[in-house]
Amino acid sequence: MYEDFDRCYRAVQSKDARFDGWFVTAVLTTGIYCRPSCPVRPPFARNVRFFPTSAAAQGAGFRACKRCRPDASPGSPEWNVRGDLVARAVRLIADGIVDRDGVRGLAAHLGYTTRQLQRLLHAETGAGPLALARAQRAQTARVLIETTVLPFGDIAYAAGFSSIRQFNDTLRLVYDSTPSELRRRATARSGHNITSTGTVSLRLPVRVPFAYEGVFGHLAASAVPGCEEVRDGAYRRTLRLPFGNGVVSLTPAPDHVRCTLALEDFRDLTSAISRCRRLLDLDADPDAVIDALGSDPELAPVIAKAPGQRIPRTVDEAELAVRTVLGQQVSIKAARTHAGRLVAAYGEPVPDADGGLTHTFPSVEQLGEIDPDHLAVPRARRRTVTALVAGLADGSVVLDSGCDWNAARSQLLAVPGIGPWTAEVIAMRGLGDPDAFPASDLGLRLAAKELGLPTEQRGLTARSRRWRPWRSYATQHLWTTLEHAVNHWPPKEAA
Template sequence: MLTDPQTCMTAVRSRDARFDGWFVTGVRTTGIYCRPSCPATPPKARNITFYPSAAAAQASGFRACKRCRPDASPGSPEWNVRADLVARAMRLIADGVVDREGVDGLSRRLGYSTRQVERQVRAELGASPLALARAQRAQTARVLIETTNLPLTQVAHASGFGSIRSFNDTVRAVFAMAPRELRSRTKVLAGGASPTGAAWHHLQLRLPFRRPLEVGNLFGHLVATAVPGVEEWRDGAYRRTMQLPHGPAVIALRPDDGFVAARVWLRDLTDLPVAISRSRWLLDLDADPEAIDAHLATDEVLAPLVAAAPGRRVPRTVDGVEFALRLVIGQQISTRAARTHAARLVEAYGEPIDDPDGGLTATFPDAVAIATAADETLAMPQSRRNTLRALATALAEGRIDVSTSADWARTRQELLALPGIGPWTVEGVAMRALGDPDAFLATDLGVRQAMSALGLPDAGRAQLDTAAPWRPWRAYAVQHLWGSVPHEINQLPEQATHEQTRSAG
């Protein structure tokens, strides 16, 4: 985390939004903490304390600024580009593990003692895992208070609070207002969280991000590879089903001016923080695009690609197990064929849902269902069928971790040990499921074609040597390489239709 006083003060004085999420500013004379870009007049340096996290500021008695809302800034990009213990812990906390399993459960997942996890997290973040989870609960509560018409007792439950008293006390401590005061200041969005029928709760949210954001390859990739029944593009939004800790969900994500508009349908409102976290992960919204682009643009060949499409993100996944299985299904076949094969499995083994908007039919089958699937539903060569079953069995038994908190090196080794899984599959999982920003699909056909067209070596040691200066952002370089080759993954469906129409004319 960034806490160097001189750098932080420079960011505050210039109201630099690029640093939002990297640190917060505690103003001792007011007892308020702000994001670096707060529009208020910057306080004097002697009255400021910089904190590595909102939780640390809250633990020191500061309240969130009502003007710049530091609790609602994009998350720190630090946690999505590192594979150490603290970064893995932060990804799990964001996914709600502490709320569901406690700090002991967090430690078990990380493979360390509770004392080690507590010590390292506190040393870097200035707050304990419990305090960080509490800060996340407070932000979830604020979202529900201000954007839904849920009764406050249900807001407390959905936010993960164990009692109404702790909910009220936390909201007052963090925002200097009681929950009812927060709601009275805000016009609730129409349709907020009213149940849509007997089964679903519907919420409308805004997901912030750091600009710029290139939406063409991000949403285009997700739509081009969408599995019928599980994913679709409808009315300018990418929609898909998810399986969350307490039940299924449906999300609809639409790029907008300065944010991503999200509509969420949940069976259980306590899954809201997880749905938000996984949606942000899917769209790589916590990335720092200016830092990534600046590094890649130092390469004279990549520089024009970066200038033409700044802010490319890595399209990820909401479920590492699902993505790993889909990647094996799609080995050595076209995108269209991979979608067809996956759709058959969804129809046969997916959990049916009643999509409130009517376009989706099921969640993707879990690893157990794929491991035991009948031969007739696995229309693929026997060798790939064996690979798919071996992977599904390993995932179902927990022998391979493809979650956002996995050890990247260990997962790579374990995947490579399975028959039929090579570097292309391993790096694909590393890039889109594990979130390794340096994952590089050297053998991918699109990457090789793009490098060749740019006059770069496209195979062997020469290719890897050429890509070495792109580290640690080779996964983002891959997005630029893919973007230089004509393919439907590079643009939104409306854009593709427009281009086809214009060409035909």
């Protein structure tokens, strides 16, 4: 989009927040880059350049606006709706893979050479993987500076910088500020001293409209005991992260989500934020979904009633896959019970002074030796769970934020006991494919019947083609028409 100068400039002139995250505006006369909705007077067109990412603007010598804070805008929805190499790479970089494994590790994970990866990323994002990771490091450092009392040396290490000097130089380049100045301004804005020591509290930005009841209601209804809970108006869960474990509390609002993270290792902050955004589908483009699905006369009333639905996703693709298999042909309550047994038996204990969380959901390695006593499901489904875990362990099934969606479907369908419904639900909720469509889903077909849509699987699939590439969102909208626990937030028993 950033290549369409006229369209971008109109968005800047109207201060349209819907375009925040799609591109950044660099002003030649000031050397500053802003989000499209920056409240300052729009610059003259002759003094403006548009870049696809903050990293690209930084690479061209521009620094972030201190007023609109462009690095705190929602991420570009483009990377979530595409399944090509660049989008897969951007999702993995957002999860912190470059800081953990380097550019070579990223390239190897994707099956490309570093030179190919550099060239393709630069062509579309205006920056290479190191520059994208550096921009992310700067944002992580700013969050830690402004929300904790950690010493700056610890923050530099946690954010992924190799030295204090690199940390200081990057913050001066990106924010035109020292760490002390950033913390001082944050204290002045909040009106009191920052006292958080073991937690980070921040706002997760979101594009509006944001119909959070659907996504939060679904997560609450399917919450696994010990691993997830609803408490004091927040959805809470444990996190298994690259360097340690954590607990997150997520509280929805119409235009943001309040996120409180307690982490064992602050090096996991980038990954934790990325996974929470993914869990709630916060980088979605609701306007594109509304425009596409709202043009269907049968769907239009449903879209108009609750625009801005998000897909209830996951913080761990393998976890979602195992839980989906456990939920085959049983109620949500039964699926919670089955998953809860695995959490209690194989998950790592996690301290939670503020709630009732006890364990993480077990990793693939921890599930490798499942005792049949902890899988009180039919024998065929037990074999499916065992085969899925084995496939995830040996790499014959690859499920992560950077995997190829179609390849993952094929790998899943090769697992005995996994059919199209399971594969499509995993593609939709685990992998984030916006066009997944579990046509045989009972709830989907019941909702279709109420709206006068075809209920037979083949007919519904044919009808759904006009909803492409947003069939996952059509599914979520159809689910919201049902009288079901997944559509209640806060949950009725907790209301």
